[in-house]
Amino acid sequence: MPTAPTAEDSPAALGPAPGQLGRILAVVITGAVMSVLDMTIVNVALDRLSESFGSPLETIQWTATAYTLALAAVIPAAAWAMGRIGAKRTYLTALSLFTLGSLLAACAWSAGSLIAFRAVQGLGGGLLMPVGMTMVMRAADRDRLGRAMALLGLPVLVGPVAGPVLGGWLVDTASWQWIFLVNLPVGAAALILAAKLLRPDSPLGAAASPRLDLPGLLSLSPGLALLLYGLSRGGESGRFLSPGVLAPLLGGAVLVAAFVRRALRVPEPLLDLRLLCDRTFAAAIGTLAPFTCGYFGSMLLAPVYWQQARGLSASAAGLLVAPVGLVVGTTMQIASRRVDEVAPRRLVPAGVAVAALGMLLAGLRTGTPGVPGWQVVGSLMVMGIGAGMVLMPTMTTAGRDLPAARMAAASTALSINSQLCASVGTALTSVVLGATGTTPAGFRTAYAVAAGLLALSLLPALRLPGRRGRR
Structure with missing residues (x-):
């Protein structure tokens, strides 16, 4: 039509x-x-x-x-x-x-x-x-x-x-x-x-x-906000079944479900969910969802570890976190350019494996009392290399072959996916750390959970295009 x-x-x-x-x-x-x-x-x-x-x-x-x-x-x-x-x-x-x-x-x-x-x-x-x-x-x-x-x-x-x-x-x-x-x-x-x-x-x-699409806006925006509110409250308290947490989570889920039902029926929805019919876009979203949960959820851990477990100042903690960000950004610059020449199916899964390995090593290091600080930083830098190989290259692959008229919807969907999954990861990390405490065992468990989330993105990453270029 x-x-x-x-x-x-x-x-x-x-x-x-x-x-x-x-x-x-x-x-x-x-x-x-x-x-x-x-x-x-x-x-x-x-x-x-x-x-x-x-x-x-x-x-x-x-x-x-x-x-x-x-x-x-x-x-x-x-x-x-x-x-x-x-x-x-x-x-x-x-x-x-x-x-x-x-x-x-x-x-x-x-x-x-x-x-x-x-x-x-x-x-x-x-x-x-x-x-x-x-x-x-x-x-x-x-x-x-x-x-x-x-x-x-x-x-x-x-x-x-x-x-x-x-x-x-x-x-x-x-x-x-x-x-x-x-x-x-x-x-x-x-x-x-x-x-x-x-x-x-x-x-x-x-x-x-x-x-x-006013009905879509009035269902999706409050739905996402309620979901994130519930996740934040649950992360703070560690009690996801309490009424103050469960009510916004269920309310948000109902509103988002109502939006999905509407978006698949109206000709001009607020967000075009039919993008997920595109195999490459769906594989990219599937890769980014668990990876974003694990990666951004783990960002809460290092500042807490350096300041509470090691007794360092905010300035010292910032200096120790900085090398990881430098590695992520530098690797991202290289990998994002390489994805123009290398098949995403080769680049991104390799990055997932490296990131999960680094996250697991970080858990082992922070879980060992008295470990030298350089070993913790080094493990997180390994994780950063993998993250740089995954994040922006996967986003690039998601939108490369879409028509220009669908770019706004694609970037909006990617942003929502990133924000929601980062919040889920942060809440999950808060729950794990709250249950185990800021002890070596607590940090080991929290980093292991993050590593598991990263590893989950391997299967959808293997469904990314096997060759560079347009489908």
Whole structure:
């Protein structure tokens, strides 16, 4: 059945001007650096925030949870917003919200106000990744998409390396306000670059723009938020069968199920689930889901290990976490370029195996009292090599052969998958560590669970394309 044209089908959306890719990458990388830095800095500063506001750590952890919930609520609307007002305006809106949220967070006067302002940040942060990825995927030549995505992965190199070090230094030598104020110059630079370098798109009038699937939005966004809320509460308490945890989990599951049922029946759903009929996209999502659970869930462990099990300061913990981020980012740069030339079925499963081995070694090292610190860092660096071989190359493979009109839906689906699975992994890690305690046995068990999750991604990874190029 013929459908009305949408903004994604317009010449401006499908035909980027020469040199536009480089300009888009400059803008998106700047914005992504700000977002990744913020997440890694705040993680290191939770203890200091708890002291500054006189609130228990359980309350201050809601600064991260509120950000996550706002992120989940706004991501589903990314594809519609790009079709309605254009990718450039959507990205400018995301940057403005994130920068404003950073300023407000620095001015917070209580734990409650800080949590509210972090939610404002989350509304902007939730749009940055899917909109930025969509712009890059639309502009890149399919045969060189891996190189473009490698550059898009630069923030993953900068953020995890600079974030813990910068955050630890700011917390130890300055005030907590600076962990948010540091975003302001980067946000201002990103806004100026976006305004000047991005080409206006979506020239169609409002009548031709895609309609908002309001029932879909009202089911998917609250459903995801409830699921993440339940996972966060369960991770904190370790009691997933308590009413305060079970109710939001069940409510979220019902709403998401209702969205899935609707999305498969209406012609213009909020999120195109028919993407999963594409074998490569489905294999990529299946690979990323358990891998993201294990990888991002394990990121909670190292800072806790260095500060609580080894008694180190926030600055020292940041310095010891930084080499892992450096390895992940460097490997990602190499692997994302290689996926343009090497079959994903050869590259990604090898990365899964290396990452699972490194995670298992980290569990054995942290589970041994008095082990030299370099052995723990070395094991995590092995894991980082594997992670760099999996994450961005798999995302590149997922979208390489999709038509341009489906790029926004694909990047939105990848973002939702990443956010939800990272939250599941974090909750699971919190439960394991809460049950076993910050003891050698506790860290050994938590890292072993993470290694098992990474290993689960091996089977879908073997279903990725066996040769490079278009299907």
